[in-house]
Amino acid sequence: MGDISASKEASEEQSKQPKGYSGLPAKCINGALAGVTGVTCIFPIDLVKTRLQNQQVIDGRRMYKNLLDCFIKTAKADGIKGLYKGYGINVALISPEKSIKLVGNDFFRYHLQREGKPMGLHREMLAGGGAGLCQVIITTPMEMLKIQLQDAGRKIERKKIPGLGTVPDVPTAKVNPSLTRAFSASTTAEVTPSALTIARNLLQTKGVFGLYRGLGATLMRDIPFSMIYFPLFAHLNAQGMEHENGRASFQHSFVCGCLAATVASLSVNPVDVIKTRLQLLQQAPGEHTYTGIRDCAAKIWKYEGPSAFFKGASCRLLVISPLFGIAQAVYYFGVGEFLLGIPKQWL
Numbered sequence: 001m002g003d004i005s006a007s008k009e010a011s012e013e014q015s016k017q018p019k020g021y022s023g024l025p026a027k028c029i030n031g032a033l034a035g036v037t038g039v040t041c042i043f044p045i046d047l048v049k050t051r052l053q054n055q056q057v058i059d060g061r062r063m064y065k066n067l068l069d070c071f072i073k074t075a076k077a078d079g080i081k082g083l084y085k086g087y088g089i090n091v092a093l094i095s096p097e098k099s100i101k102l103v104g105n106d107f108f109r110y111h112l113q114r115e116g117k118p119m120g121l122h123r124e125m126l127a128g129g130g131a132g133l134c135q136v137i138i139t140t141p142m143e144m145l146k147i148q149l150q151d152a153g154r155k156i157e158r159k160k161i162p163g164l165g166t167v168p169d170v171p172t173a174k175v176n177p178s179l180t181r182a183f184s185a186s187t188t189a190e191v192t193p194s195a196l197t198i199a200r201n202l203l204q205t206k207g208v209f210g211l212y213r214g215l216g217a218t219l220m221r222d223i224p225f226s227m228i229y230f231p232l233f234a235h236l237n238a239q240g241m242e243h244e245n246g247r248a249s250f251q252h253s254f255v256c257g258c259l260a261a262t263v264a265s266l267s268v269n270p271v272d273v274i275k276t277r278l279q280l281l282q283q284a285p286g287e288h289t290y291t292g293i294r295d296c297a298a299k300i301w302k303y304e305g306p307s308a309f310f311k312g313a314s315c316r317l318l319v320i321s322p323l324f325g326i327a328q329a330v331y332y333f334g335v336g337e338f339l340l341g342i343p344k345q346w347l
Contacts, residue, residue: 024103029336031102032095034327039094041326042319044083046090048074049315050150053276056287056304067315086149089195093142097135098327104131105230124231132226133219140218141211144279145195151280152193198281217275217293224271225264229324233260253328261324265316270309272316273300 039046048070055063064070074082108127113119119127202210233256240252248256274296283289288303290296300308330336334344 023337023342024106026334026336026340026342027102027106028099029339030330030334031098031327033335034323034330035094035098036091037330038323038326039087039091042322043087043090044071045315046319047083047085047150049312049319050147050276052315053273053312054151054280054283054287055311085152086146086195089145089149090142093138097138097142100138101131101135101226104134105226121231124234125227128226128228128230129223131230132223135226136215136218136222139222140213140215141199143218143275144211144213145198147276147279148193148198148281149195213281214275214279217271217278220293221268221271221275225268228264228267229260232263233257233324236260250329250332253332254325257324257328258321261320262317265320266313269313269316273309273311276312 048067051070051074052064052067064073071083078085105127108130109119109124112123112127199211206213236256236259237248237253240248240256274293277296277300278290278293288299290299337344
């Protein structure tokens with residue numbers, strides 16, 4: 001009788017867990033597959049976003065007019081291979097990053113859930129913020145290395161355009177030379193260093209903290225993003241739940257994922273611009289350098305105007321929206337559950 005009672009209590013306790021909590025391994029697989037698939041599809045757009053966010057107006061001229069112009073010039077200069085600079089390090093780290101993000105959200109939701117009571121919006125936001133806090137462990141070094149590789153071609157191309165390599169008469173910040181040594185020491189004869197070379201040089205000159213340059217700005221971007229995305233997607237997706245099986249249609253979940261990601265992405269784009277510039281180790285000739293978040297924000301506002309905080313916003317939307325749409329597709333088809341031989345976890 002004792003065994004039966006214990007078994008019953010365990011079953012009741014398991015039934016109280018939020019849907020999907022017992023399927024965290026499957027979510028890890030789904031997140032990894034979604035990350036790799038999404039990055040492969042949208043990486044060229046992400047590269048264009050990085051270059052647009054980093055470019056500054058020098059002598060009234062800019063290198064790229066818009067998204068399409070940047071894409072065409074990059075493809076002409078470097079070919080299709082050039083559009084995937086930094087892809088290797090990104091695809092290698094995107095799997096654990098997405099897994100941490102998804103598992104973190106579920107973990108915090110589980111522990112913030114009160115028995116028999118609906119989870120309030122503030123608790124949903126706390127859970128999302130916790131997930132964003134955890135993911136920066138991977139996000140910061142991943143984007144730190146990726147940005148150096150993505151932006152290297154822009155600096156080389158700028159030198160070849162008359163008038164764009166001159167230094168304007170504007171004040172620039174004094175930066176410790178060791179911050180740029182890791183990149184500049186490897187860029188001789190206009191050859192882009194590998195992610196491994198940059199990482200090794202950063203570790204030698206700055207230690208582990210060298211890979212976490214821009215951590216503050218990354219936290220300011222990823223925590224609010226997750227606080228907006230996860231609750232918004234959950235509420236939008238709940239509107240399409242079908243009563244017969246408690247699950248929204250694929251089309252509904254896909255659109256909700258894209259819409260929630262769009263809102264979250266636009267909301268944090270100004271911080272993303274600051275983060276991208278702070279993580280760049282070496283600016284092109286004539287471009288400002290920055291000593292921190294406040295200094296970067298002030299100089300962008302002063303020399304480029306408020307609209308500069310939304311540079312690359314259209315590219316970022318073209319990156320983030322399909323990335324989360326793809327994630328919803330992977331969840332819908334239950335790839336992780338299929339591989340592990342367990343029932344699909346309803347959204």
